[in-house]
Amino acid sequence: MYKQIGVTGKPNHLLRDQMIRLLIYLMVLCVSGVFLWILLDLIHGGGALLSWDFLTDVPRDAGRAGGIGSILISTLLVLLIALLVALPVGWATAMLLAEFIPAMSLLGRWVRYSLQVLAGVPSIVFGLFGYAFFSIYLGMGFSILSGGLTLACMLLPILVSTAEAGLRAVPESYRLSAAALGMSRTATLFHLLLPVAAPAWAAGLLLGIGRAAAETAALMFTSGYVDRMPESLLDSGRVLALHIFDLSMNVPGGDAPAYASALVLIILLLVINLIAMQLIHFWQRRKLNTE
Amino acid sequence: MKPKSDMTDYLNDREVLNPAQPTCDKSNAYTLGPLQTGPYCCIPEPVIQVKDLSLFYGAKRALDKVTLAIYRGCITALIGPSGCGKTSFLSAINRLTDLIPDCRVEGAVQFEGNDIYDATCNVQQLRKQIGMVFQKPTPFPLSIQRNIALPLREHGITQRADIQVITEQVLRDVGLWDEVCDRLDAPALSLSGGQQQRLCIARALALDPQILLMDEPCSALDPIASSVVEDLINRLNGRYTIVIVTHNLAQARRIANYAAFFWVKERERIGHLVEFGHCRDIFETPTHPLTAAYVSGTRG
Numbered sequence: 046m047y048k049q050i051g052v053t054g055k056p057n058h059l060l061r062d063q064m065i066r067l068l069i070y071l072m073v074l075c076v077s078g079v080f081l082w083i084l085l086d087l088i089h090g091g092g093a094l095l096s097w098d099f100l101t102d103v104p105r106d107a108g109r110a111g112g113i114g115s116i117l118i119s120t121l122l123v124l125l126i127a128l129l130v131a132l133p134v135g136w137a138t139a140m141l142l143a144e145f146i147p148a149m150s151l152l153g154r155w156v157r158y159s160l161q162v163l164a165g166v167p168s169i170v171f172g173l174f175g176y177a178f179f180s181i182y183l184g185m186g187f188s189i190l191s192g193g194l195t196l197a198c199m200l201l202p203i204l205v206s207t208a209e210a211g212l213r214a215v216p217e218s219y220r221l222s223a224a225a226l227g228m229s230r231t232a233t234l235f236h237l238l239l240p241v242a243a244p245a246w247a248a249g250l251l252l253g254i255g256r257a258a259a260e261t262a263a264l265m266f267t268s269g270y271v272d273r274m275p276e277s278l279l280d281s282g283r284v285l286a287l288h289i290f291d292l293s294m295n296v297p298g299g300d301a302p303a304y305a306s307a308l309v310l311i312i313l314l315l316v317i318n319l320i321a322m323q324l325i326h327f328w329q330r331r332k333l334n335t336e
Numbered sequence: 337m338k339p340k341s342d343m344t345d346y347l348n349d350r351e352v353l354n355p356a357q358p359t360c361d362k363s364n365a366y367t368l369g370p371l372q373t374g375p376y377c378c379i380p381e382p383v384i385q386v387k388d389l390s391l392f393y394g395a396k397r398a399l400d401k402v403t404l405a406i407y408r409g410c411i412t413a414l415i416g417p418s419g420c421g422k423t424s425f426l427s428a429i430n431r432l433t434d435l436i437p438d439c440r441v442e443g444a445v446q447f448e449g450n451d452i453y454d455a456t457c458n459v460q461q462l463r464k465q466i467g468m469v470f471q472k473p474t475p476f477p478l479s480i481q482r483n484i485a486l487p488l489r490e491h492g493i494t495q496r497a498d499i500q501v502i503t504e505q506v507l508r509d510v511g512l513w514d515e516v517c518d519r520l521d522a523p524a525l526s527l528s529g530g531q532q533q534r535l536c537i538a539r540a541l542a543l544d545p546q547i548l549l550m551d552e553p554c555s556a557l558d559p560i561a562s563s564v565v566e567d568l569i570n571r572l573n574g575r576y577t578i579v580i581v582t583h584n585l586a587q588a589r590r591i592a593n594y595a596a597f598f599w600v601k602e603r604e605r606i607g608h609l610v611e612f613g614h615c616r617d618i619f620e621t622p623t624h625p626l627t628a629a630y631v632s633g634t635r636g
């Protein structure tokens with residue numbers, strides 16, 4: 046009399062579920078596989094060269110001998126200048142866009158639009174712009190300062206868009222209830238919204254650091270090729286990525302130091318990421334949980 | 337919950353009981369401050385006067401020319417169907433409408449005789465004196481203690497000892513102290529829904545407001561947590577002026593001294609005030625047919 050409801054029969058979606066699952070795992074394997082491959086290749090090619098002396102010596106014989114001490118210093122200086130300039134400007138812009146003007150206002154749309162265009166500009170164009178503007182027009186020449194400022198321009202789109210998205214992801218109810226408690230906009234921002242959005246800001250910062258540390262083309266024309274130890278910010282200084290490029294393209298017999306330099310670059314990025322992440326988490330915990 | 341079908345008795349009870357009640361009832365361990373001197377809710381003295389208040393979202397009129405008074409020390413319930421502008425009305429009283437893009441207010445809202453939409457009005461100070469509790473509990477993702485401390489610090493109370501005293505007092509007031517006193521550093525989001533809502537009420541009370549605006553404070557809670565919050569509102573009656581939006585007519589009837597019935601015009605979707613008066617009158621002898629239909633359950 047009653048028809049039995051279909052608990053038996055072909056499980057039509059079970060297979061599909063498992064296929065998708067397998068596919069996803071395969072993709073993950075590919076991603077981590079590529080990273081592992083690169084890392085192992087670098088360790089194989091340059092691991093033997095890695096030593097304290099390599100990290101502290103200046104390059105000799107076009108980089109075939111000696112170390113990368115001056116290169117490391119130049120890299121860190123360029124990175125530091127880029128962040129020191131880009132972080133305040135970028136994060137302030139993000140705060141303006143997300144908190145102080147309506148999302149669809151004319152100013153907001155224009156700023157966002159120009160940042161999108163900026164994000165799509167190839168780095169070589171940034172390099173030429175930096176050369177024309179900072180090096181020639183402002184008279185900085187080939188210098189670490191000029192390179193850092195050029196990099197800062199490149200970092201702005203990443204920093205602004207990630208930070209703005211982070212702020213927008215904070216529930217509107219926090220803003221409303223903070224306002225209903227008579228809290229000012231800035232207090233709400235600094236005590237509530239920023240700590241909540243901190244992980245997104247950290248992600249943007251790390252993306253930016255990664256991009257800046259790996260940049261070659263934009264620095265070719267701005268911070269230059271000179272591999273001496275820089276004596277001031279107005280000295281030219283060769284960054285790691287450019288050093289790797291030069292060793293592998295222009296210096297016969299430079300393969301081993303190129304491998305070793307690349308390995309140092311990757312380790313440097315890992316270390317910076319770890320430290321930045323710890324700092325952000327520490328700050329977030331302190332802001333959110335204690336008095 | 338004691339049924340209070342007869343509002344007259346209830347009001348008379350209050351008159352007799354309130355002066356006799358000790359201000360700090362040790363048996364309950366509630367530390368609400370002394371009762372406001374001055375008239376009780378049956379002698380109306382307006383603390384807020386709303387005149388011809390219209391509210392627009394962009395070009396769309398959401399609320400049309402509302403005129404009513406909020407009386408000191410009383411509970412005023414705003415009732416009516418969804419979309420009739422009750423919440424908009426509430427947020428016009430503490431100027432939370434400022435935060436809503438494209439929202440525009442016409443007419444006048446006077447708080448203690450001062451126009452709150454005047455350019456010289458100190459909005460932060462206004463919102464300190466007119467607290468607000470939202471429909472969904474909105475504790476900050478901070479510790480329980482810091483949820484209360486953060487707004488206090490913003491208003492210049494920075495001494496740790498002061499903050500601790502106030503924290504304990506308001507948490508006792510909302511009946512949360514015994515439940516959380518051993519874990520004030522725990523995240524507020526780890527509390528249950530009803531506890532979170534009471535924490536939000538405590539957070540508003542910590543600023544020592546005159547008026548408390550409540551936007552359906554019980555509707556996101558289960559019946560038990562809801563009745564706890566309702567008891568709490570009843571205890572606050574007389575100490576604070578309360579304006580409460582509620583869809584629960586029985587609740588409005590139980591706790592409110594005054595009721596305002598809003599309705600939304602069918603075609604234009606414009607909310608407006610239909611009737612305002614003593615809660616008992618609205619529920620028992622409504623003058624407008626719409627009110628009668630709504631409170632008897634045949635419309636709405």
